[in-house]
Structures are given as structure tokens and as C-alpha cells.
Amino acid sequence: MVQASRDAAFVEFERVQKSYDGQTLVVKDLNLTIPKGEFLTMLGPSGSGKTTCLMMLAGFETATHGEIRLAGRNINDVPPHKRGIGMVFQNYALFPHMSVAENLAFPLEVRKMGQAEREAKVKRALDMVQMGKFANRRPAQLSGGQQQRIALARALVFEPELVLMDEPLGALDKQLREHMQFEIKHISDNLGITVVYVTHDQTEALTMSDRVAVFNDGRIQQLAPPDVLYEAPLNSFVAQFIGENNTLTGVVTAIDQGRCVVRLDSGDEIDAKPVNVSRVGDRTKVSIRPERVEFNKARLRSDAHTLRARVEEFIYMGDMFRTRLSVAGNDEFIIKSRNAPDQTRLQPGQEIEIGWLPEDCRALDAA
Amino acid sequence: MADATITGGLPTGREARPASPEPMLAADGTLLRASLARSLRRQKARALLLIAPLLLFILVTFVLPIGDMLFRSVENAIVPETLPRTVAALRDDPAEVPGEAVFDALYTDLVVAEEYKIHTQLGTRLNYEFGGASSLFRGAGRHVGKFDTDVYADQFGDANPAFADPGRWAAWMADDAVRAALPQTTDAYDAWAKFTVDVHGDDPAEEDLGDFVYAALYRDLAAGAQPPGLPSVDVSGFEAVSLKQQFVDDDEGWGEPEIWTTLRTFSPRFTAGYYLNAVDLKIGPQGIELREGSDRIYIQLFIRTLILSVTITATCILLGYPVAFLLASLPMRSANLLMILVLLPFWTSLLVRTSAWKVLLQQQGVINDLLVWAGVLSDSGRLVMINNQTGTIIAMTHILLPFMILPLYSVMKGIPPSYVRAAKSLGANDWTAFWRVYFPQSVPGIGAGSILVFILAIGYYITPELVGGTKGVFISNRIAYHISDSLNWGLAAALGTILLAVVLLLYWAYDRLVGIDNVKLGG
Numbered sequence: 097m098v099q100a101s102r103d104a105a106f107v108e109f110e111r112v113q114k115s116y117d118g119q120t121l122v123v124k125d126l127n128l129t130i131p132k133g134e135f136l137t138m139l140g141p142s143g144s145g146k147t148t149c150l151m152m153l154a155g156f157e158t159a160t161h162g163e164i165r166l167a168g169r170n171i172n173d174v175p176p177h178k179r180g181i182g183m184v185f186q187n188y189a190l191f192p193h194m195s196v197a198e199n200l201a202f203p204l205e206v207r208k209m210g211q212a213e214r215e216a217k218v219k220r221a222l223d224m225v226q227m228g229k230f231a232n233r234r235p236a237q238l239s240g241g242q243q244q245r246i247a248l249a250r251a252l253v254f255e256p257e258l259v260l261m262d263e264p265l266g267a268l269d270k271q272l273r274e275h276m277q278f279e280i281k282h283i284s285d286n287l288g289i290t291v292v293y294v295t296h297d298q299t300e301a302l303t304m305s306d307r308v309a310v311f312n313d314g315r316i317q318q319l320a321p322p323d324v325l326y327e328a329p330l331n332s333f334v335a336q337f338i339g340e341n342n343t344l345t346g347v348v349t350a351i352d353q354g355r356c357v358v359r360l361d362s363g364d365e366i367d368a369k370p371v372n373v374s375r376v377g378d379r380t381k382v383s384i385r386p387e388r389v390e391f392n393k394a395r396l397r398s399d400a401h402t403l404r405a406r407v408e409e410f411i412y413m414g415d416m417f418r419t420r421l422s423v424a425g426n427d428e429f430i431i432k433s434r435n436a437p438d439q440t441r442l443q444p445g446q447e448i449e450i451g452w453l454p455e456d457c458r459a460l461d462a463a
Numbered sequence: 464m465a466d467a468t469i470t471g472g473l474p475t476g477r478e479a480r481p482a483s484p485e486p487m488l489a490a491d492g493t494l495l496r497a498s499l500a501r502s503l504r505r506q507k508a509r510a511l512l513l514i515a516p517l518l519l520f521i522l523v524t525f526v527l528p529i530g531d532m533l534f535r536s537v538e539n540a541i542v543p544e545t546l547p548r549t550v551a552a553l554r555d556d557p558a559e560v561p562g563e564a565v566f567d568a569l570y571t572d573l574v575v576a577e578e579y580k581i582h583t584q585l586g587t588r589l590n591y592e593f594g595g596a597s598s599l600f601r602g603a604g605r606h607v608g609k610f611d612t613d614v615y616a617d618q619f620g621d622a623n624p625a626f627a628d629p630g631r632w633a634a635w636m637a638d639d640a641v642r643a644a645l646p647q648t649t650d651a652y653d654a655w656a657k658f659t660v661d662v663h664g665d666d667p668a669e670e671d672l673g674d675f676v677y678a679a680l681y682r683d684l685a686a687g688a689q690p691p692g693l694p695s696v697d698v699s700g701f702e703a704v705s706l707k708q709q710f711v712d713d714d715e716g717w718g719e720p721e722i723w724t725t726l727r728t729f730s731p732r733f734t735a736g737y738y739l740n741a742v743d744l745k746i747g748p749q750g751i752e753l754r755e756g757s758d759r760i761y762i763q764l765f766i767r768t769l770i771l772s773v774t775i776t777a778t779c780i781l782l783g784y785p786v787a788f789l790l791a792s793l794p795m796r797s798a799n800l801l802m803i804l805v806l807l808p809f810w811t812s813l814l815v816r817t818s819a820w821k822v823l824l825q826q827q828g829v830i831n832d833l834l835v836w837a838g839v840l841s842d843s844g845r846l847v848m849i850n851n852q853t854g855t856i857i858a859m860t861h862i863l864l865p866f867m868i869l870p871l872y873s874v875m876k877g878i879p880p881s882y883v884r885a886a887k888s889l890g891a892n893d894w895t896a897f898w899r900v901y902f903p904q905s906v907p908g909i910g911a912g913s914i915l916v917f918i919l920a921i922g923y924y925i926t927p928e929l930v931g932g933t934k935g936v937f938i939s940n941r942i943a944y945h946i947s948d949s950l951n952w953g954l955a956a957a958l959g960t961i962l963l964a965v966v967l968l969l970y971w972a973y974d975r976l977v978g979i980d981n982v983k984l985g986g
Contacts, residue, residue, distance in 0.1 A: 156884055176887040177896070189885035193903040201897070203889035253888065 105168065106290055107153065107258065108131040112162035114148050122148050123301070124314040124349065126162070135284055137293045140311030141337070149311075150260050151295045155179050170243065177206075182251035182259040182289075187270040188243045190235035196222070196246050198233040203254040222246075224283065235303040240273045248280065252287065259284070262292045265300065277304050285321035296398055298338050310334050318358065327385075331372060332460040335383040342386060342429050348378045348459065356459055358382055362424035366401045374459050379462040386432040388456040391448045392440070402451040405429065407442045417441065423450065445452075542726065545585040546572040548650070550730040566707040566717075567682060571605065571651055577604045578658040592736060592949050593725040598715045615677035615986065618701045623694040626677075633668040635693060644683075644690040646921060651679035665981040666898070678704070713954045737957035761941070761958065766966070768938045771855060772920040776867075778860045779916045783867035787908070790868070792877035806899050813862065817929045820858040824849040824930070842862040846900045850932025858930045864918055867912035874908030885964035910982040918966055938962055 107130040114123040125147040130136050136148035152155040152164060153177030163170055179426070186241045190442065191199050200218040209217075219431045222228045226247035233241055234418055244264060251259050262361075281434055284291045301308045302322040305368035310317045310325065318330045329335035331459055348370070356370040368384065375382045390406075392398055408427055409420040416432050419442050423429040431450065433439055441446065483719040489498040543550045548568035556565050576582035586600030619626035626632075634651065635641045646831045655676050656667040661668075683690075684698045711718040729736060736746065743759040744751050752758070786805070790798050808816060809852045824827045834840040848854055878901060886896035922937040931940070938958060945955035973979070 150736075154884075154888055156887075177892050179888075180890070181888060182886065183886055183888035185881045187881060189879065189880065189881040191886075191900055192883060201890070202886070206889065206891045206895055208747065256657070260888075314485050 100164060105129050105165070106134075108165040109149070109153075110163045111164070112152065112154060112159045112164060113123040114145070114147075114157065115160045121160075121314055123152075126314075126316065127318070128309065130290060131286050132290055133295065135281065135291045135304060135306045137295060137305035137308045138311055139295060139299040139308050139337075141296060145314040146294050146309075146310040146311040147262060149261055154181055154183055155303075158257060173216075180254075180256050180258075181264045182254065182256035184244075184247050184259070184261040184264040186263045188235070188247035188264075190243055190246055190250070192235055195234055196227070196234050196238070199235070199246060200250050200253050203250065207254060207286065211247060214347055217253055221249040224252070225279075226251045226350060229434040238266050241276065244268060244276060245279075248283070252283070252289070258290045261291065263295050264293075265295075275329070279413070280304065280427060289323070302338070309335060312337070328371075329458065329460070330385065332358070332381045332383060332463060335458065335460055339431075340386050340430060341407070342384045342423075342426070344382050344384075344424055344426055345462065346382065346427075348376055348380055350375050351376055358459055360424045364401075366403065366426050366457060368457040368459040369455050371458045373459045380459040381462055382412055382457050382459050384452055384457045388452050389431040389450050390452060391431065391442070391450045393449060393451075397452040397453070400451040400453070402449045405450050407444050407448065407449050409444055410442055421448075421450070503699065526644065532956045534956075536737050536960050537733045537735065537955055539729055539736070540732050541585055541588050542729050543732055545576050545581055546726070546730075548572050549726070553723070553727055553730060560718055560723060563705065563707050566705075567647075567656065567678070567712055569710070570610070570612070570706045571675050571679065573600075573655065574608045574673060575654045575658060577607055578662050586591065587724055587950070589722075589729065589955065591740070592729060595716050596722060596725060599714055599722055603710065603716050603717070606713045610674070610706070611704045612674040612706070612709075614702050614704055615681045616672070616674050618758045619677050622696040625694050626680075626696075627671070628670050629670055629672060632672060632676075637691070638692060641690045641692060644688050646683065648676065648683045648854055651676045651764070653931040670822040678706075686800045736893055737953040738961070740954055741957040741961055761938070764936075764938045764941055765854075765961070768921055768962075769965070771852060771935070772917050774856055774864060775859045775920045776913050778856065779864050779867040780913065782860065783864055783871055783912065784905075784909070787868050787871035787875055790872050791878075792880075803874075805865055808862070808865060812927060814929075816862060817858055817926045818855065819910065820861065820930055821849060823850075824854055824857065849930050850935070852931070854930040854932070855927045855935035855937075856924050859923060861918060862926060863916045866915045866919060870911035870915065871905065871908040874911070875905050878904045906977075907982055910977055911975075914982060917969075921966060922962065941975055 107128075109128040112123060112126040113285070115121050128149075128150060129369075138149060140146045148157060153160050155174065160208060164172055166176075166179065166181075191202065191220070194202065197218055200221055204214040204217055218231070219228065222231060225248055227242060227245050227249065230238060230242065230246075235246065235350055238246065240253050244267075249262065249263075264280070265276050268276060275299055280291075293301075294305065302325070305322055307319060307321050308325050309319045312333050318325060318334045320328075320330075325334065326339055329338060344358075344360050344366070346358040346366075348356050349359045349365065350357040350372065351370055354369060356368055356373065356415045357365055357419070358368050359365050368380075368382045393402075393440050396402065403423055405421040405423040407419060408422050411418040413436055417439065418429050418436060419433070420427070421431060422428040475820070487495040489495045491498075520598060536872035547568065549572050551564060552565040552568040553561060556562055557610070565729055572580055576585065577744060582600050583597075586597040586604075589600070595712075607683040616627070636649065636652050636656075652672070655673045659665050659667045659670055681703070682697065685701075687702075707718075716722055728734075739745055741752060741761050743754050743762050745754050746752075790801055790805070793801065821828070825831070826847060826849075830848065831845045832841065835842055835845065840846065848857065882900050882904065883896045886900040887893075891899065921937070922939050924943055926936055926939050927937045930936070938964070942955045942958045942962075945951045945958070
């Protein structure tokens with residue numbers, strides 16, 4: 097139990113603030129605890145403070161206020177090279193004047209490791225990323241994906257317990273990126289290392305992470321596992337930032353245990369699950385995921401509120417159909433349906449009725 | 464043919480391999496290579512047109528003068544052109560001090576050269592090689608007119624008045640048979656007739672002939688020539704004049720071997736003499752030999768130029784690297800401000816900057832005054848920092864420093880900060896991260912800056928001239944001296960060519976050692 101509680105706090109940010117110019121806070125009151133072995137992703141738009149947090153953890157930026165702890169030790173004043181944290185940079189930062197093997201041997205060399213041990217570790221790390229054949233190449237002779245593997249191997253070769261990754265896949269094409277996502281995930285699971293991963297790509301965050309911290313405006317908006325984040329966003333920023341999302345605005349007219357009624361600006365009334373509305377009269381944005389919208393009346397509950405909608409556009413996407421509707425004054429309302437043999441293909445101009453389960457419709461803040 | 468069209472017409476790249484014996488054909492059956500060349504011709508022509516003005520400018524102001532300079536360093540036409548007969552006669556006379564025939568030729572040459580006033584130029588030219596040459600030629604030029612050769616004219620005139628008649632001479636000399644019979648006379652007469660027209664603007668048929676023509680006639684007749692149509696005259700009883708004796712009487716130098724060795728050495732149209740001179744050698748009687756100790760200055764000067772240039776380059780690296788590093792790591796705003804300070808010297812005249820160093824460094828100057836005032840130096844122990852090598856190094860380092868900082872800065876600016884961060888995250892301390900990761904990547908900047916500074920330094924002129932005194936001057940100062948003061952352009956050209964060759968050699972060595980792709984002017 098003692099062990100578990102110490103593990104629960106492998107990396108800790110406590111009331112951390114950061115300001116560059118002394119006027120505005122880039123990071124506002126950050127509190128975050130990362131247990132050992134977790135893959136945590138910091139997700140957010142650019143300028144949200146996620147990279148600054150990573151740099152503070154790596155030691156390249158100093159916290160203006162607050163405390164950062166690694167394995168229980170305050171590391172605010174520990175220089176980067178003594179923190180023992182592995183890091184993968186956005187553009188890999190492989191040293192261009194050294195061969196792949198020299199790049200990997202560098203962290204071992206500065207730790208004054210003997211040559212035989214060094215070579216064994218370099219070889220093992222290269223084999224781990226399946227790059228054993230490339231030891232004598234220069235980084236410039238490798239493709240983007242290969243460089244990325246080497247950067248990963250270099251960050252792991254000295255066996256750090258914590259590895260930071262700053263948008264490491266940003267420069268790769270889509271297919272390679274997806275492949276590398278799995279590879280990084282597997283390697284980190286196999287080694288049992290703790291990973292703090294920064295990205296602005298929500299798919300990457302959802303597929304790789306144990307938990308995701310959504311950053312906006314210098315604060316963590318929500319810290320949760322991917323499924324919770326997607327299905328139960330705590331506020332409208334998270335709902336809109338993660339995945340595709342339909343928003344309707346209105347006022348709460350009735351509220352009780354786990355249920356509320358929202359009168360939309362168009363006058364229609366719908367059922368929703370109150371998340372951060374508390375009183376009748378609160379303005380709210382309701383959020384519904386496109387794939388949770390149902391237009392087949394037979395599949396809806398008999399007492400479900402329905403809305404009239406007109407089909408504006410039908411987009412064939414292969415595995416999915418994406419249909420743009422005009423609903424309650426919102427003509428950017430998207431529904432997604434699986435391309436199944438019995439699935440209806442809606443025609444533009446068609447008038448339909450749509451509905452959903454009340455628990456899939458979340459009444460969030462109006463911001 | 465049909466076969467070739469089919470294989471050639473396929474748009475796959477496989478047939479284009481050089482192993483294929485069939486030439487690749489374009490769609491219309493013409494050779495693909497020709498077709499490509501035609502399609503590129505317009506582009507090439509336009510590209511050429513765009514660079515044409517610069518090309519022309521460079522050709523006229525740079526390539527041609529440099530070519531001319533290279534040519535001047537070996538060109539030696541002045542000797543064979545001024546003394547054509549002497550040079551020819553010397554070829555047949557290997558004696559240390561040649562015999563009468565050479566002096567006869569020299570007499571004719573000098574009389575002609577004196578008329579054209581070009582013998583002094585020759586004297587000046589030969590004086591570079593042999594110290595007494597100038598005065599020998601000036602003296603001889605002054606006195607050849609008074610040589611005793613007038614006895615020939617008198618004796619011929621006494622023997623037959625026709626010899627004193629220029630009209631008759633003109634008639635004889637129009638006759639090919641006479642010309643063939645009297646080669647030396649013809650040569651002398653033609654030269655006389657030419658300068659009579661060219662220099663005096665007179666008619667040769669009306670002027671009295673020069674004595675040297677009669678001397679030539681005497682030599683021809685004494686050799687047994689029997690010209691048809693001339694009055695017969697027996698020259699065996701004539702009083703002869705030894706021209707060798709005349710010359711030696713005029714100046715004993717003509718009877719000594721030095722002038723003749725020099726003339727022999729420099730009689731070809733092209734000579735290595737300037738180059739030998741430029742590396743402190745000379746051609747002596749026994750072949751190539753070292754100059755006397757006091758005359759050996761150029762090798763030492765070349766070495767000093769190289770050592771000082773390397774020193775200046777090194778101090779520029781030492782001073783410039785930290786500045787460039789600071790500039791590259793500062794935020795843009797402050798970096799730009801500091802950059803202006805780096806560039807500020809460019810807005811000040813070179814002369815002003817150099818003179819400022821004179822004010823600062825001289826013995827009664829600002830720095831010495833300060834040191835004496837502060838009690839670091841006694842008044843008698845003031846440092847000598849100007850008019851020597853120290854002055855040259857200090858002033859030139861200051862002047863060339865921006866040329867080191869600018870390429871260094873632009874290369875350093877191109878090194879992403881993530882490299883050093885990566886190194887630190889991998890466990891390297893500040894120094895290791897700098898030395899193992901940052902510094903190797905800034906080496907191309909050091910290379911570019913060093914090449915710039917070194918090449919500028921090795922040919923620098925104004926600053927060493929002003930602050931270098933005698934110990935701190937460069938080879939270029941000597942070149943300038945020969946160009947504008949001693950007027951020995953050939954030697955200046957040879958020194959310049961050697962300097963150019965040394966620079967190219969060093970550049971080549973640099974390429975071999977460091978690799979020229981390792982030179983970057985920008986990130």
C-alpha cells in the first residue's frame with residue numbers, strides 16, 4: 097500500500113505557474129500527479145501551455161512558482177542533465193555530425209560507461225526499434241520514420257524511468273504516424289517506463305494514452321482516460337476539442353436527478369444529461385456525438401424527444417456515411433452512420449426526424 | 464529502324480540505361496539527346512543573357528587585367544626589341560666578353576635606340592637584374608653619337624663623293640641586287656631611313672647618312688662584298704675603328720662579363736627572372752643561385768605575411784566566436800541591436816579606423832598614457848605597439864573581425880537549440896553539450912570565416928602600410944611599392960602571381976583537410 101501510494105506520485109506538479117514576461121501566465125496553477133508506468137498525454141491547441149509544462153519537467157524552463165517533484169524529490173533546481181529524463185524532440189534533434197551508433201552512445205559516454213557495455217546497450221536499443229542495420233549511417237541518410245526510431249532509441253538507451261516526447265510524430269505522414277503510435281506504445285508498455293507525451297493531435301492522444309490531460313488557456317480542462325474524455329467531456333471546450341461534436345444552444349427549463357430539459361433557441365425541447373448546469377434558467381450548450389444521433393425512428397425510444405431536420409449534404413467516406421443536416425437553426429449538424437448493407441443513404445433536401453438517448457446528450461457550460 | 468523506334472519510343476526509363484547500345488529516340492524519331500538539348504537551349508540562352516552584363520564586367524575588369532598581370536610576370540620583349548642585332552649576335556658568340564661583331568651590332572642598336580629614346584627604359588629594366596646596367600646604357604646612349612666612326616664617312620666621302628650623296632644612297636638601296644650584296648649596310652640604312660622619317664620627319668634622300676651606316680658599309684666591303692652599281696672602292700687601306708674599344712673606353716663596364724651575362728640571360732622574349740627574383744634567387748654565371756643576404760627579402764616577407772595572416776585569423780576566431788554565440792542565442796530584438804554594433808565599423812572609413820589605432824597605440828598615445836597614469840608602466844617603459852607586427856595584428860584583427868562574426872553568426876543561427884537541449888537531456892553538462900554537439904556544428908562557420916579573413920588578410924595593404932612600420936608590412940606592400948615606386952611591374956606581377964598561387968594552394972589544402980562543403984555562409 098505504501099509502495100502504491102509512492103508510485104502514485106512519480107511525477108508531481110504542485111501549484112506550478114509559469115510566466116515569460118511577468119504579465120501573463122502561460123501556465124496557471126497546474127496540479128498534476130503521474131504514477132509510475134503511466135502513459136500520460138498532454139493535449140491541447142498551440143499556446144495552451146502543454147509544451148511549457150514539458151519543458152519545465154525536462155528542466156529547460158524554470159517554474160515561476162510552485163514545485164515539480166520527480167520520485168518524491170523536488171527537481172526545481174536540478175539542471176536538465178542531472179534529471180535523468182529521456183526526451184524525444186519534435187524534429188528528433190539527432191546530432192548530424194555523428195553516426196547513428198555515436199548518437200546512441202552519446203548518453204552512455206557522458207555517463208562514463210565502459211566501451212563494451214556501451215556497445216552492447218547501443219545494439220540492444222537499435223534492435224529494439226529494428227534499426228540494427230543502420231548503426232553506421234548518418235542521420236541525414238535516414239528517412240523521417242527511421243530518424244524517429246533512432247531518436248526514440250536514443251532517449252531510451254540510458255534506461256531512464258521517465259521519457260518525455262514533444263510531438264515526436266508531427267513530421268511523419270499519416271500512415272507512418274499511425275504505425276509509430278502503436279510501436280511507441282508497445283515499447284513503453286514493454287519497458288514499463290513512464291511517458292509524458294505532448295501532442296495537438298487528438299487521435300494520437302486517444303489511441304496511445306492511459307490518461308489524457310486536455311490543456312487550454314494554461315489550465316488542465318480535464319484529466320481522464322481516453323474513453324471518459326470522449327464520452328463524458330466535462331466542459332464544452334473538451335467536447336469540441338476531442339472528436340467531432342454537434343452543439344446546440346438553449347436554456348434549461350427543468351432539471352432533476354441526472355435528467356434535464358433544454359429549450360433550444362429555436363423553441364424545440366430536448367432531453368439532456370446535466371453535466372455543468374445546476375439550475376433552471378441556466379444557458380447551456382448541449383453536445384451530441386455525430387455517431388450517437390439516430391434518424392431511424394424504429395430504433396429510438398418511444399418517449400424520446402425528436403427534432404425535425406433537413407438533409408443538406410451527403411458525403412460518402414467509404415466505411416462511413418457523413419451527413420450534414422440543418423437542425424434547430426444549426427446547419428453544421430453532422431451525423432455519422434456505418435456503411436452497412438441495411439443503412440439508408442439520405443438524399444439532400446430530404447426532411448427527417450432525429451433523436452438520441454438522453455444520456456448521450458450532455459448539457460455543458462455555455463462558454 | 465522500326466525496331467529502334469519501338470524501343471526508343473517506350474516511355475519507361477529502362478532503355479535509357481547506358482548499357483543499351485541503341486540511342487534513345489524521342490517520339491518524332493529524332494535523337495532524344497538532341498531533342499532535350501534543343502528544348503533546353505532557350506532556357507540556357509536566357510540564363511546566359513541574364514548573367515551577361517556581370518560576365519562582361521568581370522571579364523573586362525577582372526579576368527583580362529589578371530591575365531595581363533600573369534603575362535607581365537614572364538614577359539621580357541623589351542630586350543630583344545630594343546637590341547635585336549645584339550641579341551642575335553650574342554647567340555653566335557659564347558665568350559664571357561664578346562668580340563667585335565657583338566659590339567658592332569650593339570653600336571647599331573644603341574644608335575637606333577637613342578634616336579627613339581628607348582635605351583634608358585632598357586637600362587632601367589636590366590638594372591633590376593644587374594645593378595650597373597642603367598648607368599651603362601645611359602652613358603653609352605649619350606656617347607654613341609661621338610664615337611670615332613665618323614672616320615668611315617670621311618674616308619668613303621674622300622674615296623668617292625657619290626658615297627656622301629643621300630640621293631645616290633636612296634637609289635642604291637632601292638636595288639635588290641645591292642641589298643642582297645650588302646646585308647649589314649641594308650639593315651643599318653633601313654633603320655636610319657626609318658627613324659629619319661619617324662623621328663625627324665625628314666626625307667632620307669636629302670639627309671646626310673648616320674655614321675653607323677658607313678661603319679656597316681665598311682664591314683660589308685671589308686668582308687669582301689662586291690655590290691653591283693656602287694663605285695668601286697678599296698677599303699683595305701681604310702683606317703678601322705674598334706667599336707669594342709670605343710665602348711670600353713666609354714665605360715669599363717662594357718669590357719666586364721656581368722652586363723653580358725645579364726644580356727644573355729634576359730635576351731629571350733620570356734623569362735623566369737622575375738619569379739626567381741621574387742623568391743630571392745637569380746641567374747648567375749653558374750646557373751640559378753641564391754641572392755646575397757642583404758637582397759634576400761621576399762621569402763621572409765612571404766613567410767611573415769602568412770604567419771601574420773594566420774595569427775590575425777586565429778585572434779578573429781577567439782574574439783568573434785563568443786560574440787557570434789551571444790548574438791545567436793539572444794532574442795531577435797537585442798541580437799539585431801548588437802548586430803548593428805558589429806556592422807558599425809563598416810560605416811566608418813577604413814582609413815579613419817586605422818588612424819584611430821595609431822592614436823590609441825602610439826607611445827604617446829591613449830593606451831600608453833593610461834597605463835602610465837595608472838602606474839602599470841613607468842614613463843620610460845612605454846610599450847611599442849605601433850609600427851611593428853603588434854600594431855598590424857591589433858588593427859587588422861579589429862578591421863576583419865566582422866568578416867568572422869557574420870558567417871559564424873549565420874551558421875550558429877541555423878543550429879536549432881534543440882540539439883543542445885537534446886544533449887543536456889541525454890546527460891551532458893553544459894560544457895560537454897557545447898563541445899561535443901554545438902561546436903562541431905559551428906565548425907563550417909569557423910571555416911567560412913577563416914577563409915574570408917585569411918584571404919582578405921593575406922592581400923591587405925592599407926592597414927599594414929599605415930601601422931606596420933617596417934617589421935609589420937605584408938608582401939602586398941612590397942607589390943604596391945614595385946607597382947608605383949620602383950615601376951618594376953614584372954616583379955610586382957610575379958610576386959602577385961605567387962601570392963595568388965599560395966592562396967589557391969592553401970584553399971586546395973583546406974579542401975583536402977576539412978572539405979569545402981564544410982564551409983557555410985548561412986544556416
